[in-house]
Amino acid sequence: MNEHDFLAQRFEEHRAHLRAVAYRMLGSLAEADDAVQDAWLRLARSEAEDIDNLGGWLTTVVGRVCLDMLRSRRLRREDPLEARLPDPVVTDDDPEQQALIADSVGLALLVVLESLNPAERLAFVLHDLFGMPFEQIAPIMNRTPVAARKLASRARQRVQGATPTPDPDPATQRRVVDAFLTAARGGDLTALMAVLDPDVTLRADGGKALPGGMRVLHGAEAVAGQLATFQRMATISTVRPALVNGAAGLVNTIDGDLISIMSFTVADGRIAAIDILSDPDRLAQLDLSDLEV
Known part of the structure; x- marks a missing residue:
């Protein structure tokens, strides 16, 4: 296995996680795939041997790409994001997929996330949904950890109460x-x-x-x-x-x-x-x- 193939294999180990991050950031499956592909291209052009934590590095890259995409939407002055539903993720209704319910983000929550500004959404998604520390989130948006924490808190206040808590069963x-x-x-x-x-x-x-x-x-x-x-x-x-x-x-x-x-x-x-x-x-x-x- 050559160096490129080995790097591609390591990237594939993180693809599902990266796609989940991008989907929650963008609410679009196609755009999420574009963001993940962009991360791969950046990785392929980088000095990969110098990356100590590949998963963290890739999540940071995807976060930056998604942030740029969200900001670009606003600059293009498209129709309000809340004027359309996010793309649904449809799977078989199998009782054994109960773990998927616990790990999924429902459409109702995604609708609320699309009403946040890009920085609020990034801070909330990476911290509240994926447990990323603010010290790692802050550089993505060129903010301090304290500022990133405030953005997540503001987003959390808007999210809480805006969507009902689903029955887990x-x-x-x-x-x-x-x-x-x-x-x-x-x-x-x-x-x-x-x-x-x-x-x-x-x-x-x-x-x-x-x-x-x-x-x-x-x-x-x-x-x-x-x-x-x-x-x-x-x-x-x-x-x-x-x-x-x-x-x-x-x-x-x-x-x-x-x-x-x-x-x-x-x-x-x-x-x-x-x-x-x-x-x-x-x-x-x-x-x-x-x-x-």
Whole structure:
């Protein structure tokens, strides 16, 4: 094995971690892959033998790349980041994947993260989600450790309370989502209201096909008012359970074509948030080859 192949092998040992960091920073699977690839290119051009802690070095590089990408978004004055759902990560709904639920970041939390400024998001993600010390985070953003700590604290205050704490038991999550699906198929308003938290939030991202961008509804009555839409979805499509960012979700197809992905945040036995991605352009970019859809 030559030196390049050996370095590539060492890099692959860190790829999954780096992709997780980049995804939580960017909310985009494609951009996360770009950031990881950029880290590899920088590593290949570096004096790798002088790097004592390769994992830490790569995480720092990915953090800087993601920070630059987030800042570039704002400079381009794109539509507000909160106007679209982050890319969902869809896996089989297997009870043995309970560890994935514990390690995953739900779509509801990612939506809140996208409302943070780039420096706040970097500090929060690297410290609170990955346990990186502020002494290592600070140089990435050219701040002091004290300043990095303050950024993470400010981000934490915005995150706390903005998203409900999901029920940790996957079986409980699935029972509640199954009850939602049964109520939708039957057009049963009473049953639907029974599984919705009074303060439930629904976010529906249809992309360009949805006038006005992402639609957001708050409150059980407003969400239950979409019963006819839920019933139509449940009856004309093939609905299969899946894990969406580690939480109970549904994948909906018609004649094998993916039409929507639904993620549910279940808290205290009721649905506290529903996130629906139906943007055909973004759905077409998702790799669901591991699912029988």
